Amino acid sequence: MKGHFYRRGCKCKKKKCTCGSKWAFTIDIGIDPITGKRKQKTKSGFNTEQEAEAAAAALIHEVNEGTYLEESDKTFSEFTIEWLPIYSDSKDVKPGTIRVRLHEIGKLLPYFAQLKLKDITRKMYQDALNDLKEQGYSDSTREGINRTGRMIFRKALELELIKKDPTEFAYVKKDKKTIEQLEEEEVPKYLEKEELALFLETAGIHGLEHDDLVFLILAYTGIRVGELVALKWKDVDFKNHTISITKTYYNPNNNALEYQLLPPKTRKSRRKIVVDEDVINALKEHKKVQNKVIEQLGNDYYNQDFIFAKMERQFGYPIVIKNVRDHMKRLLKIAGLNEDLTPHSLRHTHTSLLAEAGVSLEQIMDRLGHTDDQTTKNVYLHVTQEMKKEASQKFSELMRSLR
Template sequence: MKGHFYKRGCKCNKKKCSCGSKWAFTIDIGLDPITGKRKQKVKSGFNTKQEAEEAAATLFHELNQGTYLEETEKTFSDFAIEWLPIYSDSKDVKPGTIRVRLHEIGKLLPYFAKLKLKDITRKMYQDALNDLKDQGYSDSTREGIHRTGRMIFRKALELEIIKKDPTEFAYVKKDKKSIEQLEEDEVPKYLEKEELALFLEIAKANGLEHDYLVFLILAYTGIRVGELVALKWKDVDFKNHTISITKTYYNPNNNTLEYQLVTPKTRKSRRKIIVDEEVIHQLKEHKKVQEKVIEQLGDNYYSKDFIFAKMERQYGYPIVIKTVQNRMARLLRISGLNPDLTPHSLRHTHTSLLAEAGVSLEQIMDRLGHTDDQITKNVYLHVTQEMKKEASQKFSELMRSLR
């Protein structure tokens, strides 16, 4: 391999340089596969010729061993933009996930935007994570940001455009929590069976259009609200009393006309749920009412088979998730129940009641469309532990009654 050493920018024209120029080298590193012309590597900034020669020797060794990497000059910002479609295409990522990744990239940009990927060190990356904590971002938010950062740098490493991954040993600092905080975090809020009965009574008596059926299905099936809004009549098997979950609703701006139907959260989320007779009965009644509206409106109805379709303005379009959230907040106020509950709380409620009924965790996971979910496990364990305490108390009472 050819190469030479020189003082870059030196104009002394003397054997002994007095202008303070740094040493540099230029080395042939092979042929350009497209043009067939020789490729050269230039590196400068060395204080002595010996330093330049040692660096060149290291480079020669890497070239001979086949381990040489031409690191990219791209900035973090530029590569992050390139990475996003690669990530999206390789994993069949849903629009909502892309939106989250963009948000998380945005949190890293103030630290790295104009820095070259190859110049970002482990310390710089860790300092960024620590600073995000100091700014008050939650553990889960910082974990998400770190997850995105790690994927970006690992892809750069995989593409052989950087030599080291600055995220390799990084970690998300967390504050130690008190026992009370841990207990509060572990078990999400949900309705007890008496509270659920009251909530559904209020929904039936005071609910607006769709309310009773919406919350009945959420409570009796444990499906996600996005899965509910996406339901079509073809998903219901009235004969076998099942509902098939094959899609979910995506509409971050809550614009009725701009919805998307996307594949469920995970493969396991595609499932068929056996439902109660009451659910089937209410669906049949709802279908009758809807068919009359469709007959009256004719071509003015957006006929796409949605079960929970709007019946005023934009007729036939699926209701937005925000509507379900607002309706639940209204019914909670009327019923005097915990105002912090959300439609997703009914999913946890479903879990708790199945656990109380003696259904196994595996069966509950299957019904909810989970492969593994810690929150569901926590609800299940909380309920079953309470049942064990109750059984112990009943045994003690029985033994005391014998004295």
């Protein structure tokens, strides 16, 4: 394989170099498939000729073995722009997930934006993760950022833009937590049955537009608020008392006119839920009221069959998720309940009450549209463990009464 060694930039006319120029090499590495001309590789910066010869020998070995890779000069910022549509198309990713990935890329850009992919080392990447921790980002946030970083560099490796993946051995540092902190994190907050009754009563008395029916259905079905807002009348089977979950609502800008209806969160999320007669009756009453509004407004009503359609402004458009959250916070305050709870807390509440009623974890998972959700398992175990303790206490009391 042809090549030569030389001192790069040396202007010394004497045989012995006195200007301190570094050694370099230029060697042939094959034929350009497009032009048919020979391809050459030049590398410099070696202190001695022996170092240059050793590096050239290693390169020649890679070329002969077919393992040589010409790393790209693309910067991290440039490649992330290319990676995002590849990621989106290959996995049929929902818009909400794309927004999350963009947010996580934004956290990595201050460290790597203008650096070439090939120049980013394992230490640099680990230092970035450690610095994010020092800035106060939570474990889950940093895990998400690391997950996105891994996908980006693995794709660069797959496309043969880099030789090594700097994220390969990276880890997310976590603080050791007390038992109390772990217990508090593992079991999410939810309403006890007496609190739920009070909350629903408050919604019936003090609720704003749709509040009583919205929170009744969330509490009685455990569906996600995005699934609720997307519901249409065709999804309700009044005869068999079921509600079909076939889509979810997406509207990151909270503009009622600019919503999207997307497939459910997961394949398992597409399901049919059996509901109580009280829910069916409440839906029937709501439909009567809505039909009167549609009749009065005529063409001014955006009639797309939505159950929870706006009746004050932007008539007929589905209500916005943010409004459901705000309305819940208002009602919790009126009822004197925990204002930190969210519509998703009603999903956990539904889980806890089903567990208390003796429904199996498998049936609860199926109803909620889960394949494997640790949070749901934690709520279920918490409730059932409390029931076991209660049973044990009752047994002890019974035995003491016999003495």
